[in-house]
Each structure stands twice: as C-alpha cells, then as structure tokens.
Amino acid sequence: MKVNTLKKYFLYVLLGSSSLLTTSCDSDSEDSTPKGAYEHGVFILNEGQFGTPTAEVSFLSPETKTLIPDLFNKVNNRPLGDAAQSITFIGDKAYIAVNNSEKIEVADAYSFASTGVINGLKIPRYMAALNNNKAYVTEYVGYAFSGYTGTGRVSVLDLTTNSVTKTINVGLLPEGVLMYNDKLYVANSGGNTISVINTTTDAVESTILVGESPKHLVLDANNKIWVLRGGYGTPGALVKIDPANNNAITSYGFPLGTSGPGYLTINGAKNTLYFTYNGSVYTMATTATSAPTTALIHRDAYGLGIDPQSNTLYLGLGGYTSNGWVVRYQPTGTAIDSFQVRILPNGFSFR
Numbered sequence: 001m002k003v004n005t006l007k008k009y010f011l012y013v014l015l016g017s018s019s020l021l022t023t024s025c026d027s028d029s030e031d032s033t034p035k036g037a038y039e040h041g042v043f044i045l046n047e048g049q050f051g052t053p054t055a056e057v058s059f060l061s062p063e064t065k066t067l068i069p070d071l072f073n074k075v076n077n078r079p080l081g082d083a084a085q086s087i088t089f090i091g092d093k094a095y096i097a098v099n100n101s102e103k104i105e106v107a108d109a110y111s112f113a114s115t116g117v118i119n120g121l122k123i124p125r126y127m128a129a130l131n132n133n134k135a136y137v138t139e140y141v142g143y144a145f146s147g148y149t150g151t152g153r154v155s156v157l158d159l160t161t162n163s164v165t166k167t168i169n170v171g172l173l174p175e176g177v178l179m180y181n182d183k184l185y186v187a188n189s190g191g192n193t194i195s196v197i198n199t200t201t202d203a204v205e206s207t208i209l210v211g212e213s214p215k216h217l218v219l220d221a222n223n224k225i226w227v228l229r230g231g232y233g234t235p236g237a238l239v240k241i242d243p244a245n246n247n248a249i250t251s252y253g254f255p256l257g258t259s260g261p262g263y264l265t266i267n268g269a270k271n272t273l274y275f276t277y278n279g280s281v282y283t284m285a286t287t288a289t290s291a292p293t294t295a296l297i298h299r300d301a302y303g304l305g306i307d308p309q310s311n312t313l314y315l316g317l318g319g320y321t322s323n324g325w326v327v328r329y330q331p332t333g334t335a336i337d338s339f340q341v342r343i344l345p346n347g348f349s350f351r
Contacts, residue, residue, distance in 0.1 A: 045303070262275070
C-alpha cells in the first residue's frame with residue numbers, strides 16, 4: 001500500500017483552517033536521532049470484519065502529515081489477523097491482542113516490524129504491564145459463543161520470552177484492566193465485580209462490587225479509579241473507586257438508555273473523563289457531583305480516544321464490512337476533520 005498524504009485522505013475539513021495539522025518546533029529534535037519511522041504519531045487499531053484476516057493498524061503522523069492505512073501489512077507483507085481488540089505499547093514493543101486469532105502480535109514500536117507472537121490464549125482482550133518484562137492480558141474463555149466454558153481468566157505474560165507463565169481465574173468475560181500501585185484491577189464485564197490481583201503473588205486478593213457489567217477503567221490525577229459500567233437492560237453508571245480508602249466506591253448513575261456504555265478514556269491532565277453511552281459521547285470532570293445529562297457529541301462511536309497533548313478527540317466510525325472513518329473533534333465537541341481508515345476503528349494510541 002502506497003503512503004498517501006493526509007490531504008488525499010481527509011475528504012473534508014469542517015474548520016476553516018488552511019492547515020489540517022500543525023506541528024511545533026522541538027528544540028531537542030535536532031539533537032536526537034530518530035528511533036524509527038513510527039516513533040511519534042497516532043496508532044489507530046482497526047478491528048476488521050469478524051471471521052476474516054482484515055484486522056489492521058493505521059498510522060497518522062502529525063509531523064509529516066501522512067496517513068498509512070495498512071501499516072502492519074505494509075511493513076510485514078502479511079495480514080495482522082482476525083479481530084484486533086487492543087494495542088498496548090510497553091517499552092520498545094507494541095502488543096496487539098487479536099482475539100479471534102487467539103494471539104498477541106508483537107512488533108517493534110519504532111519500525112513496526114514483527115518480532116514475535118504470544119500464543120496459547122483464548123480470546124485475548126486488553127493488556128496492562130507491571131514493567132517491561134511482565135504483563136497481564138484478559139481472556140474471555142467462558143464465552144459460549146465461541147464454545148468455551150468456565151470463568152474468565154487473566155494470563156501472566158513473560159515479555160522476554162513471549163510466553164504465558166501462569167493463568168488466574170477471575171469473573172466472567174474480563175474486559176478492561178488497570179495497573180495501579182502494583183495491583184491489577186480487572187473489570188469482569190459478564191458480572192458485577194472488579195477483581196484485584198496482587199502482582200507479587202499473581203493471585204486475586206479481593207473483589208469490589210461495582211454493579212452490572214463493568215467494562216473499562218482509568219486512573220485520575222488524584223489516584224482514584226473510574227469504572228464505566230452498565231448493561232443493556234439497566235441504567236449504566238460511572239463508579240469511582242478510592243484505593244486509599246479500602247476501595248470505597250461512589251456511583252454516578254445515568255438515565256436508562258437504549259444501549260449500554262461503551263468506551264471510557266481520560267484527558268492528559270487526568271481531570272476530565274470522556275465516555276460513550278446510549279449512542280453519544282459525554283464528558284465529565286472528575287470533581288463533578290453527578291453524571292452529565294447532555295451529550296458532547298451525538299455520534300455513535302465504535303472507538304474513542306483523546307490525544308493527551310492536544311486534547312483532540314478521536315472517534316472511530318463505520319460498519320462491519322467496509323472501511324471506517326476517524327473523525328477528530330476539539331474538546332468542546334466541534335468537529336475538525338475526518339479521514340478513512342480500515343474496518344471498525346476501535347482504539348487509539350498516542351506516542
């Protein structure tokens with residue numbers, strides 16, 4: 001796939017600016033040697049059509065104003081796999097959980113050349129690292145749709161050998177994970193709990209009852225853990241956990257909607273939450289006393305991310321069989337521009 005300029009891929013610009021992207025002068029850049037072509041930029045994970053090897057990573061470079069829609073295939077001359085779930089950067093490596101291929105693809109973070117594969121997994125979902133040598137990944141396992149039985153689990157990964165060293169049983173359908181103070185918090189989306197894993201013993205040391213279907217977690221500037229939770233038949237909520245106060249919780253409920261909560265992220269200052277619920281994007285300060293009732297953006301996003309430096313919001317949109325789109329927004333909800341990527345853009349990583 002030939003590299004295309006952003007001008008070709010950004011089909012419309014909704015702000016009256018003559019420049020799609022701006023770059024700033026970095027006084028240190030002239031003295032530093034680039035580590036690779038993809039050292040800085042936005043990595044867009046495209047899930048792909050389920051049951052086909054159409055998962056892909058797109059790369060947006062603000063510095064050179066270029067978009068590579070098929071980065072993994074371009075560099076490695078082969079497909080990434082079937083149903084990419086998440087991408088996590090740890091040290092100098094990128095780890096891509098490809099759930100229906102039941103693997104984690106490992107690539108060099110700067111060249112994106114494949115360096116290995118972690119196998120022996122059952123529907124891997126999300127990763128979190130203790131350090132550059134040890135990480136954890138959630139696995140659905142007990143997912144009747146794929147013929148598996150039993151509870152969900154977390155696998156302990158040795159990143160020096162790309163191997164699984166231990167498995168830890170948690171709740172049903174474990175989804176998002178968060179590492180804080182050497183403890184791993186696991187959202188069990190098929191139940192109503194957060195499992196807390198001690199990373200010294202690699203065992204569950206406690207569970208926190210938060211309500212139906214917890215999905216994603218973020219850490220704010222005051223070291224409080226926020227959980228987005230809710231099912232399709234009951235109202236969702238944001239739940240704040242205070243690890244310093246025996247994991248006490250505070251819940252901020254949403255009105256009942258026609259669809260459940262989706263994604264949760266936090267800005268670079270870690271004081272403003274952004275999340276999807278009932279087909280829209282909402283924002284909430286971490287100091288708020290109640291959940292918002294007015295949407296920031298009325299778009300049903302399949303993926304959601306925020307640039308920690310510029311606070312630009314990224315929404316992934318599109319159907320299940322054709323190329324999707326990324327639409328960028330100012331933090332106020334004003335649209336900036338859009339560009340086409342691959343099927344089902346579901347996540348964003350900023351470096």
